[in-house]
Amino acid sequence: MVESEQDDSGGGRRLILRPNASLSRRDARRLLFAAALVMAGIAIGFASLGLWPVLPFSGAEWLLLAYCFRLGFKASALQEVITVTEATVLLEKGRNQPEQTYRFQRAWVALDWVKSPIPGHPSSLFLRLHGKAIEIGRFLAESERERLAHELRQILRDGK
Numbered sequence: 001m002v003e004s005e006q007d008d009s010g011g012g013r014r015l016i017l018r019p020n021a022s023l024s025r026r027d028a029r030r031l032l033f034a035a036a037l038v039m040a041g042i043a044i045g046f047a048s049l050g051l052w053p054v055l056p057f058s059g060a061e062w063l064l065l066a067y068c069f070r071l072g073f074k075a076s077a078l079q080e081v082i083t084v085t086e087a088t089v090l091l092e093k094g095r096n097q098p099e100q101t102y103r104f105q106r107a108w109v110a111l112d113w114v115k116s117p118i119p120g121h122p123s124s125l126f127l128r129l130h131g132k133a134i135e136i137g138r139f140l141a142e143s144e145r146e147r148l149a150h151e152l153r154q155i156l157r158d159g160k
Contacts, residue, residue, distance in 0.1 A: 002140070002148050012085035013155050015148070019139040021076035028069050036062055080136055082127075084155050091127060091134060104129045111156060113149045125149055 003016040023031075043058035077095040084090075089109050092098035104127060112126040112133070125145055126133040137145050 002137075002144055002151070004151065012083055014084075015082040015152065015155075017080040017082070017137050017140060017148070019076050019078055020141070021073075023072075025073065028073070032062075032066055032069065035065060075139075078139060082136065082152070084152075089127065089156070091136065102127070102134050106156065109156065111149065111152055113145075 001018045001020055005014050005016070039058045039062050043054050046054040074095070079094060079096070081092045082089065084106065087106055089104040089106050091102040093100040108129055110128045112128055113123060114126065115123045122142055123145060124135055125137050125148065126135050137148050140148065
């Protein structure tokens with residue numbers, strides 16, 4: 001998901017890149033609770049037939065499911081913020097707050113969009129300056145990455 005806004009503090013443009021997070025935490029809790037009820041019902045049914053070893057495996061399976069949800073939410077917290085001002089291009093990457101910051105001189109920065117030679121594989125988008133290349137938007141869908149490339153090229157060229 002790409003959001004574009006005017007940067008009030010520096011007078012430039014800001015692009016905010018985030019992965020698509022279609023499931024909210026509240027909905028995930030509901031889904032985990034429903035899965036727990038179904039899994040507990042099945043496990044108790046088997047335990048009543050004398051197959052009690054199913055109980056710990058059912059609990060372990062639910063814990064694994066909850067852990068996978070946690071990993072998914074951690075991955076969806078990724079964010080990249082590109083701020084373009086008259087003089088600089090600032091790239092901040094991280095989860096919920098900037099963990100890595102890259103500063104480029106706007107006059108010398110280049111945007112490279114590398115399409116994969118293998119059909120069906122995603123393209124890559126890089127900000128380059130003096131041999132240093134930083135990939136941006138790795139988690140975006142191909143159509144979003146294409147839109148980002150066009151929008152960022154226009155911002156770098158025209159400043160709009």
